[in-house]
Amino acid sequence: MTHSWSNSPPAAAAAAALVVAVALAAFSGGCNAGTTSAFVRKAQKAVDMPLDSDVFRVPPGYNAPQQVHITQGDHDGSAMIVSWVTPDEPGSSLVFYGTSENHLKFSAKGKVYRYKYYNYTSGYIHHCTIRKLEHDTTYYYAVGVGHTLRKFWFKTSPKVGPDVPYTFGLIGDLGQSFDSNSTLTHYQSNPTKGQTVLFVGDLSYADNYPYHDNVRWDTWGRFTERSAAFQPWIWTAGNHELDFEPDIGETVPFKPYKHRYHVPYRASGSTSPFWYSIKRASAYIIVLASYSAYGKYTPQYTWLEAELPKVNRIETPWLIVLMHSPWYNSYNYHYMEGESMRVMYEKWFVDYKVDVVFAGHVHAYERSERISNIAYKIVNGACDPVPDQSAPVYITIGDGGNQEGLANNMTEPQPKYSAFREASFGHAMFDIKNRTHAYYAWHRNQDGHAVEADKMWFNNRYWNLKEES
Numbered sequence: 001m002t003h004s005w006s007n008s009p010p011a012a013a014a015a016a017a018l019v020v021a022v023a024l025a026a027f028s029g030g031c032n033a034g035t036t037s038a039f040v041r042k043a044q045k046a047v048d049m050p051l052d053s054d055v056f057r058v059p060p061g062y063n064a065p066q067q068v069h070i071t072q073g074d075h076d077g078s079a080m081i082v083s084w085v086t087p088d089e090p091g092s093s094l095v096f097y098g099t100s101e102n103h104l105k106f107s108a109k110g111k112v113y114r115y116k117y118y119n120y121t122s123g124y125i126h127h128c129t130i131r132k133l134e135h136d137t138t139y140y141y142a143v144g145v146g147h148t149l150r151k152f153w154f155k156t157s158p159k160v161g162p163d164v165p166y167t168f169g170l171i172g173d174l175g176q177s178f179d180s181n182s183t184l185t186h187y188q189s190n191p192t193k194g195q196t197v198l199f200v201g202d203l204s205y206a207d208n209y210p211y212h213d214n215v216r217w218d219t220w221g222r223f224t225e226r227s228a229a230f231q232p233w234i235w236t237a238g239n240h241e242l243d244f245e246p247d248i249g250e251t252v253p254f255k256p257y258k259h260r261y262h263v264p265y266r267a268s269g270s271t272s273p274f275w276y277s278i279k280r281a282s283a284y285i286i287v288l289a290s291y292s293a294y295g296k297y298t299p300q301y302t303w304l305e306a307e308l309p310k311v312n313r314i315e316t317p318w319l320i321v322l323m324h325s326p327w328y329n330s331y332n333y334h335y336m337e338g339e340s341m342r343v344m345y346e347k348w349f350v351d352y353k354v355d356v357v358f359a360g361h362v363h364a365y366e367r368s369e370r371i372s373n374i375a376y377k378i379v380n381g382a383c384d385p386v387p388d389q390s391a392p393v394y395i396t397i398g399d400g401g402n403q404e405g406l407a408n409n410m411t412e413p414q415p416k417y418s419a420f421r422e423a424s425f426g427h428a429m430f431d432i433k434n435r436t437h438a439y440y441a442w443h444r445n446q447d448g449h450a451v452e453a454d455k456m457w458f459n460n461r462y463w464n465l466k467e468e469s
């Protein structure tokens with residue numbers, strides 16, 4: 001195994017990273033030099049797009065549907081949940097859909113939800129599950145009424161099977177800064193063409209505003225619509241979804257997130273929307289909750305214990321896990337925060353040969369070697385991660401570009417478990433070719449759309465247990 005130090009980022013990235021570093025130091029009060037210029041430059045670099053930005057534009061017409069987004073609606077991809085918000089009144093909860101653009105011959109009726117948060121009252125949030133869809137088929141759909149009817153389309157995934165090629169995009173900690181917009185643009189312009197986004201948590205960062213100004217949840221919904229209305233985004237809850245704020249009387253965790261982003265958790269026998277699984281093409285995707293209880297006998301623990309043996313690698317060779325807080329992270333941000341969950345579940349991941357774990361939380365990029373740290377028995381001293389070909393690769397992709405800026409302070413020297421790390425904003429693609437091979441690439445925002453800043457051929461852990469180069 002080789003352990004390379006992180007590639008030096010291009011000059012622009014290095015400069016930006018330095019600026020953020022100085023600015024962060026200034027905020028934490030630990031910096032004596034460069035405070036003024038750093039603050040000014042941070043404001044240019046990692047700042048949210050203003051409310052009147054083009055990407056937040058409200059669609060024209062009274063009560064026009066906005067914030068349209070879709071996600072998988074059942075366990076195997078023959079249903080889709082369509083969600084949207086009508087701002088003024090409930091309006092219609094019907095989704096019209098069909099395979100011919102000009103003849104939407106089916107319809108399904110959804111449900112409307114509303115919530116209050118501090119002094120904010122949400123619009124009317126519609127969720128409608130459309131079922132019995134044909135696989136590998138383009139569907140057109142419309143929401144709204146009369147002159148505000150809005151039309152979109154999506155393509156369903158191919159039927160689940162071992163050699164079905166499929167391309168997942170990876171985005172985390174997106175937020176709504178100018179950098180977030182750049183990340184989404186890069187994802188959409190990537191010639192590899194992601195078909196579904198695996199989102200590893202921390203969506204809007206509305207909670208960074210006074211009283212968690214939920215208007216910023218609405219702007220985020222409008223900003224991401226340009227992708228999320230046309231392909232499913234698979235949701236993971238992060239710490240910025242918690243919104244638990246007893247000081248202002250908000251004691252229901254995840255309230256805005258839970259109302260706005262529905263997931264098909266019951267289809268996988270889960271009792272909570274924060275942990276669940278789906279099958280899509282040749283992948284089995286398990287979403288875990290870093291901010292729900294995961295200790296022994298908790299609902300998440302018992303669900304995962306029963307879930308892993310159900311994964312049939314003959315049907316879905318690729319076993320992918322999403323979570324927010326990474327287990328292996330060598331930045332000085334959120335260092336070892338994922339440790340207690342790692343201790344609970346890592347052995348299962350090795351036993352069941354998980355191919356890859358994607359996490360966010362740390363606002364940077366990192367890819368691990370295949371390592372495990374499960375031998376330790378309190379007296380044997382075996383407490384270091386060791387190379388383990390049955391272990392997953394751990395990838396931190398929390399570099400979506402939110403207003404908090406980059407995490408660029410790394411532990412030194414780079415630990416052996418860390419294969420590649422760089423503090424730049426970007427996204428990644430996991431491109432499954434067949435049951436044995438998947439091509440993975442990370443794209444940083446400073447580069448052209450096709451440039452791969454880190455890449456790796458994955459050999460499937462069940463079908464092709466060989467060391468990767």
Ligand SMILES: *[C@@H]1O[C@H](CO)[C@@H](O)[C@H](O)[C@H]1NC(C)=O
Nearest residue numbers: 049053054055178181182185
């Ligand atoms: C966001 O990105 C899109 C696509 O590149 C661009 O058209 C739009 O003007 C950008 N908006 C802002 C506020 O940067």
Ligand SMILES: *[C@@H]1O[C@H](CO)[C@@H](O)[C@H](O)[C@H]1NC(C)=O
Nearest residue numbers: 118119120121210211213215
């Ligand atoms: C909510 O309260 C905040 C702080 O008191 C205030 O700035 C904001 O305008 C209020 N919003 C609404 C919708 O009343």
Ligand SMILES: *[C@@H]1O[C@H](CO)[C@@H](O)[C@H](O)[C@H]1NC(C)=O
Nearest residue numbers: 021024025030332333409410
């Ligand atoms: C980086 O993190 C370490 C450990 O938390 C801290 O001691 C150091 O001051 C940080 N450096 C900068 C430049 O913030």
Ligand SMILES: *[C@@H]1O[C@H](CO)[C@@H](O)[C@H](O)[C@H]1NC(C)=O
Nearest residue numbers: 163432433434435436437438
């Ligand atoms: C699987 O995909 C890899 C990479 O594209 C290719 O080299 C290999 O031949 C494929 N295997 C089969 C059985 O087609």
Ligand SMILES: [Fe+2]
Nearest residue numbers: 202238239361
């Ligand atoms: Fe986070």
